[in-house]
Amino acid sequence: MNPSPTLLQRGLALWQRLTQALDLAQPAAALAARVYLAQAFFLAGLTKVRDWETTILLFTEEYRVPLLSPQLAAISGTAGELVLPVLLLLGLAGRFAALGLSVVNVVAVISLAEIAPAALQQHITWGVLLAALAIYGLGKWSLDCAWLHPRLDRARARGMALN
Secondary structure: OOOOOOHHHHHHHHHHHHHHHHHHHHHHHHHHHHHHHHHHHHHHHHHHHHOHHHHHHHHHHOEOOOOOOHHHHHHHHHHHHHHHHHHHHHOOOHHHHHHHHHHHHHHHHHHEOOOOHHHHHHHHHHHHHHHHHHHHOOOOOOHHHHHHHHHHHHHHHHHHHHO
16 A cells, blocks of 8 residues: 655655756757847847948947957957857857857947946846856757767767777
């Protein structure tokens, strides 16, 4: 005769099912973060390209990017906003893309003399999401996981066999 499960046992079983469901949601959550971030940064890059004269003017008059001329800062920032989001979205060199966009994000915040609290909060949100992707990876639904990591693992295994 089996005794009925205790309240603690039922609670632990429920918790285990919940954590398993959350684990299954990780790839979708990482993809959602990648889509959100890629769209935000890519659209910012497109805005800069559409009106390059205004972009140069903004980098000359309003944005104070340390160590770079306004022209170089505009080119670098725009290139980062156009290339890195595509890599992030695809999940190719994803941690590199997340770290690169983190630099773009931080430079955007420090280069503005004044930033509205809502805009600062948005940059903080982007920074936290980018940090999570850089630290935890881009998830199973990425080219890094599906294509790059298996090749690196095979290359590492061949290299170890040669030693």
